[in-house]
Amino acid sequence: MTAVNVYKQRPDKIEGQSPLHHAGLAELVGKGKSGAGVHLREKKLLGHLTLRGDAKDPAFAGGVHKALGVELPVALTLVANGSLSLQWLAPDEWLLIVPRGEEFATEKRLREALGNELHYAVVNVSGGQTLLELSGPKVREMLMKSTSYDVHPSNFPVGKAVGTHFAKTQLVIRHTAEETWELVVRRSFADYIWLWLQDASAEFGLAIEA
Amino acid sequence: MLHIFCPHCGELRSEEEFHAAGQAHIARPLDPNACTDEEWGDYLFFRDNPRGLHHELWLHAAGCRKYFNATRHTISYEILETYKIGEKPSVTEAGGSEKKPVAKGVTA
Numbered sequence: 001m002t003a004v005n006v007y008k009q010r011p012d013k014i015e016g017q018s019p020l021h022h023a024g025l026a027e028l029v030g031k032g033k034s035g036a037g038v039h040l041r042e043k044k045l046l047g048h049l050t051l052r053g054d055a056k057d058p059a060f061a062g063g064v065h066k067a068l069g070v071e072l073p074v075a076l077t078l079v080a081n082g083s084l085s086l087q088w089l090a091p092d093e094w095l096l097i098v099p100r101g102e103e104f105a106t107e108k109r110l111r112e113a114l115g116n117e118l119h120y121a122v123v124n125v126s127g128g129q130t131l132l133e134l135s136g137p138k139v140r141e142m143l144m145k146s147t148s149y150d151v152h153p154s155n156f157p158v159g160k161a162v163g164t165h166f167a168k169t170q171l172v173i174r175h176t177a178e179e180t181w182e183l184v185v186r187r188s189f190a191d192y193i194w195l196w197l198q199d200a201s202a203e204f205g206l207a208i209e210a
Numbered sequence: 211m212l213h214i215f216c217p218h219c220g221e222l223r224s225e226e227e228f229h230a231a232g233q234a235h236i237a238r239p240l241d242p243n244a245c246t247d248e249e250w251g252d253y254l255f256f257r258d259n260p261r262g263l264h265h266e267l268w269l270h271a272a273g274c275r276k277y278f279n280a281t282r283h284t285i286s287y288e289i290l291e292t293y294k295i296g297e298k299p300s301v302t303e304a305g306g307s308e309k310k311p312v313a314k315g316v317t318a
């Protein structure tokens with residue numbers, strides 16, 4: 001029996017601030033070198049939900065599929081359905097990312113589909129982390145400077161997502177398209193990672209995108 | 211640097227992603243109130259310190275953040291296998307001092 005207080009955590013009338021609000025990324029758009037090897041875009045203020053449950057239980061797996069339209073991804077993978085993505089984090093834990101403002105409706109849909117008998121958890125962690133998208137021909141080289149994890153396509157194909165060490169801290173790297181990668185960065189590390197990415201991208205040229 | 215096989219992630223990862231968390235397979239007494247002080251003290255504080263094979267608990271701290279077990283040789287540091295919590299080790303001091311080739315958990 002799940003007895004939780006479910007309520008809308010993001011008020012409509014208050015504008016949110018991303019962990020990189022202070023960096024003023026919007027003002028840097030278009031100011032980078034032309035032909036930059038690395039393009040950075042903060043996919044800010046999206047809805048991040050942590051989903052936990054027993055993947056082997058058909059009631060849980062089926063309920064998630066019913067609510068989200070995607071199957072639970074297997075180890076180290078990521079699945080997407082339109083603007084929604086679901087990523088494996090651990091054997092009993094997934095990260096669900098939905099468009100801004102849809103987190104409450106998504107959580108309600110999940111709770112409805114999973115019912116009251118199942119042992120599971122849905123937690124809105126949107127305020128705790130942010131998503132950075134890196135694209136361009138030099139992104140892989142920049143990642144190679146930042147992590148000891150092997151980002152060669154033979155080991156890190158599109159659709160793979162791993163938690164690992166990055167720039168002496170820890171984050172999640174997601175490979176979403178051939179030259180496009182995403183980093184899931186914790187709020188308190190966002191500034192540090194932003195500074196690191198600027199430094200690591202300097203030799204390739206960095207362009208900020210809106 | 212060692213490469214350690216995480217049985218949850220299903221691949222070899224760099225040693226720096228892991229933390230060792232002590233001896234594995236320590237069962238909590240089912241009825242702590244029925245334990246003598248000595249039994250409870252043994253459970254809480256006393257650990258094996260073998261010269262040879264040791265079954266240990268490890269944490270994939272930077273990856274999936276889950277615990278698993280590893281059989282490690284305390285002299286060579288060689289990790290002979292890793293396996294999930296709840297599973298039994300296949301390499302044991304009694305079962306085979308001769309090292310068997312294991313598919314998983316090899317060091318690099």
Ligand SMILES: [Zn+2]
Nearest residue numbers: 216219270274
């Ligand atoms: Zn792992």
